Amino acid sequence: MEIITVSREFGSGGRELGKRLADIMNFDYFDKEIIAAISSNKGLDEKYVEKSLESNYVQTFSYTFGNTFGVIPMLQAQKTELFLEQKRVIEEIAKLGKNCVIVGRNADVILKEYNPFNIFVCADMEAKIRRCLMRAPKGENLTRKKIIQNIKNIDKSRARIREFMTDSKWGSSSTYHLTVNTTDWDIKELAQAVSEFAASWFKRKKSN
Amino acid sequence: MEIITVSREFGSGGRELGKRLADIMNFDYFDKEIIAAISSNKGLDEKYVEKSLESNYVQTFSYTFGNTFGVIPMLQAQKTELFLEQKRVIEEIAKLGKNCVIVGRNADVILKEYNPFNIFVCADMEAKIRRCLMRAPKGENLTRKKIIQNIKNIDKSRARIREFMTDSKWGSSSTYHLTVNTTDWDIKELAQAVSEFAASWFKRKKSN
Numbered sequence: 503m504e505i506i507t508v509s510r511e512f513g514s515g516g517r518e519l520g521k522r523l524a525d526i527m528n529f530d531y532f533d534k535e536i537i538a539a540i541s542s543n544k545g546l547d548e549k550y551v552e553k554s555l556e557s558n559y560v561q562t563f564s565y566t567f568g569n570t571f572g573v574i575p576m577l578q579a580q581k582t583e584l585f586l587e588q589k590r591v592i593e594e595i596a597k598l599g600k601n602c603v604i605v606g607r608n609a610d611v612i613l614k615e616y617n618p619f620n621i622f623v624c625a626d627m628e629a630k631i632r633r634c635l636m637r638a639p640k641g642e643n644l645t646r647k648k649i650i651q652n653i654k655n656i657d658k659s660r661a662r663i664r665e666f667m668t669d670s671k672w673g674s675s676s677t678y679h680l681t682v683n684t685t686d687w688d689i690k691e692l693a694q695a696v697s698e699f700a701a702s703w704f705k706r707k708k709s710n
Numbered sequence: 711m712e713i714i715t716v717s718r719e720f721g722s723g724g725r726e727l728g729k730r731l732a733d734i735m736n737f738d739y740f741d742k743e744i745i746a747a748i749s750s751n752k753g754l755d756e757k758y759v760e761k762s763l764e765s766n767y768v769q770t771f772s773y774t775f776g777n778t779f780g781v782i783p784m785l786q787a788q789k790t791e792l793f794l795e796q797k798r799v800i801e802e803i804a805k806l807g808k809n810c811v812i813v814g815r816n817a818d819v820i821l822k823e824y825n826p827f828n829i830f831v832c833a834d835m836e837a838k839i840r841r842c843l844m845r846a847p848k849g850e851n852l853t854r855k856k857i858i859q860n861i862k863n864i865d866k867s868r869a870r871i872r873e874f875m876t877d878s879k880w881g882s883s884s885t886y887h888l889t890v891n892t893t894d895w896d897i898k899e900l901a902q903a904v905s906e907f908a909a910s911w912f913k914r915k916k917s918n
Contacts, residue, residue, distance in 0.1 A: 624883040681889035695910040702903040
């Protein structure tokens with residue numbers, strides 16, 4: 503079984519890359535499908551589940567106890583449960599035993615034992631702003647400043663969730679097998695190039 | 711003209727990857743050749759030039775002036791001269807107008823106007839230690855601890871030189887077009903996969 507995981511900066515086109523990779527390689531594709539499964543299993547609204555899993559996982563509170571002062575993480579019970587359910591759903595997907603692409607959700611760490619091919623997708627800030635503008639819903643007129651702020655906040659949140667859940671750093675080169683910068687690419691052509699690279703990697707893996 | 715630059719973590723196999731890429735793609739290859747040219751132009755010993763260009767570019771000294779306390783960079787005249795000569799040599803290489811691979815030396819920034827394909831090569835620490843052990847000169851019996859220290863120091867130095875000379879961060883994903891982790895690869899096979907990726911990138915660039 504071959505699994506590709508795609509982690510990505512917000513606005514980098516990582517989701518489109520993942521979808522196109524799945525199409526080219528004839529792999530199953532999982533992204534929002536995971537949210538739908540969690541919502542259905544837990545009887546919760548999809549939008550609510552999505553929001554919960556995308557915001558910072560950890561809230562901290564400061565305490566003093568005798569002479570000791572410290573900060574401990576306070577887990578929100580329902581969020582914790584949603585993250586565990588997400589992990590379970592991703593493990594279920596892997597157990598299906600079919601080739602697949604999974605976008606986001608730290609699937610690279612959750613499925614480590616399956617030795618997936620892990621991709622990180624990034625882009626220059628200007629390219630990410632262009633993509634956000636292009637994909638903005640009609641009538642949404644965010645300022646450039648606000649868009650940059652959104653991009654930074656979402657990525658910061660992704661980094662923090664990852665740091666809390668795993669011992670590997672979000673976006674750091676050696677965490678992934680391949681890191682691609684989408685800036686100069688048409689995603690369709692990039693997906694073709696990445697699919698060939700991934701195929702070589704899986705071939706190498708098999709021969710080991 | 712097509713230029714590929716290879717930046718790399720110490721012990722990642724980046725140099726071998728660069729050499730093999732040049733072989734596969736029939737590109738000229740520049741690495742130690744740059745040192746040789748600088749040495750010859752300046753009438754200096756190659757080992758000396760190499761060492762000078764690999765250690766931190768900047769020494770700082772602290773000062774107090776009236777009520778002000780600060781730290782300012784102190785450039786060593788000869789080092790500065792060597793870095794300028796290195797820049798000149800790299801620009802001369804590009805002016806030859808031939809397809810080439812250049813390893814290290816921030817060539818990606820120096821040749822920015824040529825729009826080269828920029829690769830960063832990394833690997834897991836364990837893989838880098840194995841490679842260092844494999845390539846150690848006979849009789850050199852460094853401890854594991856010492857090897858890790860060497861790797862970290864050399865990379866730190868590379869990062870500092872880059873930060874001083876350029877406005878882009880060494881090793882950071884979006885600085886490069888492609889970042890590859892060599893850990894699970896045979897470099898020969900990896901070079902083949904990267905050469906195909908690079909060829910797609912140049913094709914895309916031409917069609918733009």
